[in-house]
Amino acid sequence: xxxxxxxxxxxxxxxxxxxxxxxxxxxxxxxxxxxxxxxxxxxxxxxxxxxxxxxxxxxxxxxxxxxxxxxxxxxxxxxxxxxxxxxxxxxxxxxxxxxxxxxxxxxxxxxxxxxxxxxxxxxxxxxxx
Numbered sequence: 001x002x003x004x005x006x007x008x009x010x011x012x013x014x015x016x017x018x019x020x021x022x023x024x025x026x027x028x029x030x031x032x033x034x035x036x037x038x039x040x041x042x043x044x045x046x047x048x049x050x051x052x053x054x055x056x057x058x059x060x061x062x063x064x065x066x067x068x069x070x071x072x073x074x075x076x077x078x079x080x081x082x083x084x085x086x087x088x089x090x091x092x093x094x095x096x097x098x099x100x101x102x103x104x105x106x107x108x109x110x111x112x113x114x115x116x117x118x119x120x121x122x123x124x125x126x127x128x129x
Contacts, residue, residue: 011089012040015049018086019095022079023072032071033057033064038100042093049093052100065099072097 020037034056041050055061055068072079076095084092 008042008044008046011046011087012042012049014087015042015051015083015093016040018083019051019079022082022086026078026082027071027075029071029075031067033068035068035072038103046089046091046093049095051095051097053097054100054103069097069099 016037016039019040023032023035023037036054036056037051038054039052041052043049051072053068053072055065076097080092080095083089
């Protein structure tokens with residue numbers, strides 16, 4: 001029987017929950033905006049974890065995103081230490097924060113779809129008259 005849910009996925013999910021909590025409670029940098037952890041990908045050997053984030057309300061502001069990534073990358077040592085206390089792992093993976101553009105891309109696509117539907121409605125009502 002094959003595993004549907006691998007150990008690396010379970011660790012990634014737990015890291016996502018723990019990091020979200022740690023960033024909210026423990027990082028006191030006033031420049032840090034509302035950061036959402038959208039996912040964590042852990043390597044098979046558990047040595048590295050790619051942490052994907054979005055920044056609430058600042059997704060279109062590239063400088064704000066870069067600043068938030070810099071703040072989080074500066075706090076990597078502290079976050080790893082706290083993860084080590086919270087999780088029962090022999091070694092805590094190296095954390096690499098990355099911006100997750102999928103949310104912004106989804107909003108753009110939804111906007112395009114709404115615009116296309118509105119155009120279709122306009123043309124349908126114009127033909128019926």
